[in-house]
Amino acid sequence: MELYVAALGFGLISVSVIAIAAVGFTMQFGITNMINLAYGEVMIVCAYVAFYVNRAGVNVWAAMIAAALAGAVLSFLLNRFLYAPFQRKGTNLIGMVIISLAASLILANILLPIVGYDTSSYQVDQGPLLRWNGLVLTTAQIAIIVVAVLLMLAIHGLLRYTRLGKAMRATAANPILARNCGIPTQRVIDMVWLLTGALCGVAGVVAGMNSENFAVASGAAYLITIIAAAVLGGAGQPYGAMIGALIIGIVTELSAAAIAPEYKEVVAFTILVLVMVLRPQGLLAKRGALAAAG
Amino acid sequence: MNSYYAATLAVYAAVDIIACIALNLQFGVSGIVNFSFIVFQSIGAYTAAVLSMPPDTANGAYQVYIGGFQLPFPIPWIGGAIAGGLLAIPVGLVVLRKLRSDYQAISLLVLSVIANSVIMNARTFLNGAAGIAQVPGPFSDQVDPLSQTYQLLYVGLTIPCVLLVWLVASRIVNSPFGRSLRAMREHEVAATAIGKNPVQLKMTIFIVGGVIAGLSGAILVGYIAVWAPSEWLYPETIILFAAVIVGGRGNNVGAMLGALLVPVGFFEVTRLIPATIGGWVPPPNLIPAMEWVAIGLLIIGFLWFRPEGVRPEPRRVFGGAPVPEDLVSAGSS
Numbered sequence: 085m086e087l088y089v090a091a092l093g094f095g096l097i098s099v100s101v102i103a104i105a106a107v108g109f110t111m112q113f114g115i116t117n118m119i120n121l122a123y124g125e126v127m128i129v130c131a132y133v134a135f136y137v138n139r140a141g142v143n144v145w146a147a148m149i150a151a152a153l154a155g156a157v158l159s160f161l162l163n164r165f166l167y168a169p170f171q172r173k174g175t176n177l178i179g180m181v182i183i184s185l186a187a188s189l190i191l192a193n194i195l196l197p198i199v200g201y202d203t204s205s206y207q208v209d210q211g212p213l214l215r216w217n218g219l220v221l222t223t224a225q226i227a228i229i230v231v232a233v234l235l236m237l238a239i240h241g242l243l244r245y246t247r248l249g250k251a252m253r254a255t256a257a258n259p260i261l262a263r264n265c266g267i268p269t270q271r272v273i274d275m276v277w278l279l280t281g282a283l284c285g286v287a288g289v290v291a292g293m294n295s296e297n298f299a300v301a302s303g304a305a306y307l308i309t310i311i312a313a314a315v316l317g318g319a320g321q322p323y324g325a326m327i328g329a330l331i332i333g334i335v336t337e338l339s340a341a342a343i344a345p346e347y348k349e350v351v352a353f354t355i356l357v358l359v360m361v362l363r364p365q366g367l368l369a370k371r372g373a374l375a376a377a378g
Numbered sequence: 379m380n381s382y383y384a385a386t387l388a389v390y391a392a393v394d395i396i397a398c399i400a401l402n403l404q405f406g407v408s409g410i411v412n413f414s415f416i417v418f419q420s421i422g423a424y425t426a427a428v429l430s431m432p433p434d435t436a437n438g439a440y441q442v443y444i445g446g447f448q449l450p451f452p453i454p455w456i457g458g459a460i461a462g463g464l465l466a467i468p469v470g471l472v473v474l475r476k477l478r479s480d481y482q483a484i485s486l487l488v489l490s491v492i493a494n495s496v497i498m499n500a501r502t503f504l505n506g507a508a509g510i511a512q513v514p515g516p517f518s519d520q521v522d523p524l525s526q527t528y529q530l531l532y533v534g535l536t537i538p539c540v541l542l543v544w545l546v547a548s549r550i551v552n553s554p555f556g557r558s559l560r561a562m563r564e565h566e567v568a569a570t571a572i573g574k575n576p577v578q579l580k581m582t583i584f585i586v587g588g589v590i591a592g593l594s595g596a597i598l599v600g601y602i603a604v605w606a607p608s609e610w611l612y613p614e615t616i617i618l619f620a621a622v623i624v625g626g627r628g629n630n631v632g633a634m635l636g637a638l639l640v641p642v643g644f645f646e647v648t649r650l651i652p653a654t655i656g657g658w659v660p661p662p663n664l665i666p667a668m669e670w671v672a673i674g675l676l677i678i679g680f681l682w683f684r685p686e687g688v689r690p691e692p693r694r695v696f697g698g699a700p701v702p703e704d705l706v707s708a709g710s711s
Contacts, residue, residue, distance in 0.1 A: 119480055121487070166678070175681065177480040178411050182619060183678055185413070185487070189613055190674035193667040201663065304491050304612065311484055319481075346499040353492040357472055360485060364476045 089218035091341035092334065097225050099333030100232030101290045105306065106313040106325040107239055108283030112159075114320025115256040115276045118167055119181050122188035124307030126162070126281070127288035129195055130155040131298055134289045135204050144206045145227070148289045155285025156278045162187060163277040188303070196300050203297035206289075228290050235283065239322055242279075252276060256320065305349055309336075312352040316359050318366025327367055331355070385529035386601075390645065392536040393598045394637040398621045399547045400590035402633035406622055406691070407551055408583045409563035410474070411483035413615055414490035415591060420610040421465050422458030422592025423599035424504055427513040429454040430600070441505045451516035455539075455596040462592020463585045470584040475577055490612040498607040509606020513599050536597055543590055547630050550586070557694075559583060560628070613670065617641050620677045626687030635689055640676070644669055 105127065112120050134151035138144050170183055211223025221229075243249040251272045254262040263269045291306055292298040313332045317324025332352050339351040359366065397419060404410045412418075428445035430453075436446070449457075473485050498507045514523075516535060521528045550556050561569040562576050570576055599605045617640060625636020651665055680687065 119484060121484070170682070173682075175685075177478075178409065178483060179681060179685075181411065181480050181483045182623075183681060185616060186674040186677040189616055190671050190678075193670035193674070196667045197661060197664045305495075308488050308491050311488055315481070315484075344499075346495075350492055350496055353488060356485070356488060360477060360481075361472055364481070 086218050087341050088338060090220060091337045093219045093221050095334040095337035097228055097294055098337050099330050100229045101287065101294050102309055102313050102333050103326050103329035104232050104235055104283055104290060105287035105310045106329050107236070107322050108280035108287065109310050110314040110317070110320055110325040111276060111280050111322055113314070114322070115252055116163070116273050118171070119184065121181060121184040121307065122162065122191055123284060123310065124303035125188045125191040125195070126155055126158055126284050127291060127306055128298065128300055128303045129158060129191060129288070130285035131288035131292040132195065132199050132204070135206060135292070138206050144208050144289070144293065148286055151285040151289045152282040153285070155283070155288065156281040159281025159284060160274065160277045163273070192300055192303060199300065201299065203299040205297040206293055208293055224293065228293065231286070231290065235286065236326055243322065248272070248275060308349055309352050312356040315356055315366060318368040321366065321368045324366055324368035381526055382529055385533050387642065388533045389536055389597070389601045391638060391642045392540045393594045394621070394641040395540055395634050396543050396590060396594040396597070397618055398625065398633040398637035399543055399630055400587045400594065401618050402622050402628070402630060403547055403550060403583055403590070404587040405619065406627035406629065406633065407556060407563065408559045408580065409479065410580055410584060411479065411486070412584070412587065413483055413487035413612065414469070414493070415618060416610045416612065416615040417490050417493045418462045418465060418588045418591035419595035419598070420605070422462045422595030423605045424510070425461035425592070426454035426458035426596035427510050427599050427605055429457045430514050431510070431512070441508065441510060442502050443504050443510055454600065455516070455593060458596025459589045459593040462595070463589035466585040466588030470581045474580045474584060487612060490615060494607050494611060507607055509604055509609070511604045513603045513605065515600040515603065532601055539593060539597060543593070544630065551630060616677070617673055620673050623677055623680050624687055626689035626691060628691030629687070629689050632687050632689035632691070636687070639688070640673070644673070
């Protein structure tokens with residue numbers, strides 16, 4: 085039993101990491117109609133930015149801000165100079181998926197000669213252990229959870245209570261109508277990429293902190309968990325991604341305790357397959373995967 | 379260039395051509411973005427390997443795998459092809475029935491990554507990350523595999539497969555069935571409206587592609603004698619996609635050309651890069667990494683500047699039904 089309580093603790097941190105990443109991923113898809121398969125690699129690039137800042141003697145939490153900035157800029161540029169031109173050209177959804185995969189390949193292999201094949205890890209002051217009914221977490225882990233909760237609340241506030249959030253929701257629902265109503269959709273989309281890019285950067289760092297070490301090759305594993313969470317919740321739905329992250333995070337960590345940690349991603353994948361067979365539109369979405377392409 | 383090298387190149391080219399034709403049937407002709415293509419090639423390779431190898435207790439049991447049937451030549455290749463087709467059935471049933479095309483693509487990508495990680499971690503199934511080694515090739519018990527004769531023999535066994543696959547693929551593309559596939563690719567709703575069943579069409583071509591992919595894996599493993607998870611990471615599928623996009627989507631000649639230009643071409647070009655450039659020794663991982671960057675740029679570049687590829691799909695124009703004589707004369711008078 086104790087094993088499972090401890091696993092639940094790990095699960096909470098996983099949930100935090102996945103939620104930050106999946107909300108960014110799903111917002112890119114929901115608002116700009118772009119399944120950005122380079123997301124995992126952007127996370128890794130940001131993780132390495134924070135790694136070098138951290139190694140230069142800066143606190144990892146400050147390095148996280150550098151990573152968020154790097155993620156924002158990189159995602160913005162990726163959209164401005166790669167995705168948006170292709171979308172304007174009228175490339176179909178499939179073409180866009182292939183392009184983002186190619187972008188992911190390019191990012192990973194530019195990064196590889198720079199940082200090498202070896203795994204890296206942050207120097208984190210884990211702080212004193214906190215115990216509560218068998219749940220054991222370090223202060224740094226609690227901090228990750230707090231960061232995630234704050235970010236989720238910020239996203240919620242942004243989407244519900246600000247003009248920008250309203251404009252984002254309008255753009256997601258119908259970009260042409262939104263533009264005709266006087267919403268500067270181009271600027272809204274730029275803001276989406278900056279914000280989700282920052283989320284992606286933070287996600288890269290917390291993922292790196294959570295998994296002892298990381299390497300260029302970790303991008304694919306990150307991406308799969310993110311896709312599972314986003315699809316489970318209903319792709320394009322930020323709240324769905326949060327619920328998806330909650331389920332995937334807890335279930336994978338419990339399964340790691342019950343079966344074996346190597347099969348965490350397999351469990352995430354099994355959930356994904358079940359969702360696709362039983363409820364392809366996801367838990368929250370009204371249209372999602374079933375909607376006509378376009 | 380010695381004959382061993384020529385034979386190696388010929389076998390690789392044949393395998394890539396077969397694979398690209400299969401991917402072209404799925405992606406180019408039918409619009410199914412099979413990002414787990416390499417998994418189908420891989421199951422063919424593993425199946426052929428365990429069908430042709432002795433039980434794993436042989437050779438001091440240094441590797442662990444299921445099966446080990448020591449079956450003679452055509453059976454491993456046929457088995458590999460069948461395995462590819464069989465795998466396509468459950469995968470297709472989950473992925474192709476309800477999902478939107480871009481969801482299909484990401485699900486298949488996820489499948490590719492997961493399948494690799496499962497095989498890598500399940501050590502007792504197919505020897506895990508180390509992979510299977512010493513796979514005997516066809517007739518290797520009768521002809522010395524290191525001899526020049528054997529190299530020629532292998533090329534001789536491979537070429538008929540290429541021709542067979544080519545024949546089947548052209549028949550499919552030019553048949554009414556191929557027309558239905560293209561109709562589905564262009565406009566699924568319209569194709570459904572005129573009575574085509576898109577799920578059935580997709581499933582059929584997915585299985586056909588799986589069979590051909592399995593065969594390509596079986597041919598490859600017989601020649602290189604090893605198969606490990608590092609051989610079939612998901613970027614390997616992207617190379618084949620690059621080949622089909624460069625060659626020309628929907629055109630079998632294009633797919634063949636793409637196979638020769640991209641995988642084979644890159645293999646050749648890398649050989650020409652000198653170990654030192656003006657006294658500067660590039661780090662060992664730089665060149666392979668730059669190759670991948672080049673593959674990515676190639677895809678993006680072609681999709682931007684020439685999305686139809688080097689050899690575009692031929693425009694198939696319906697000439698119109700024959701007009702009765704009397705109508706023609708009535709029109710001219």
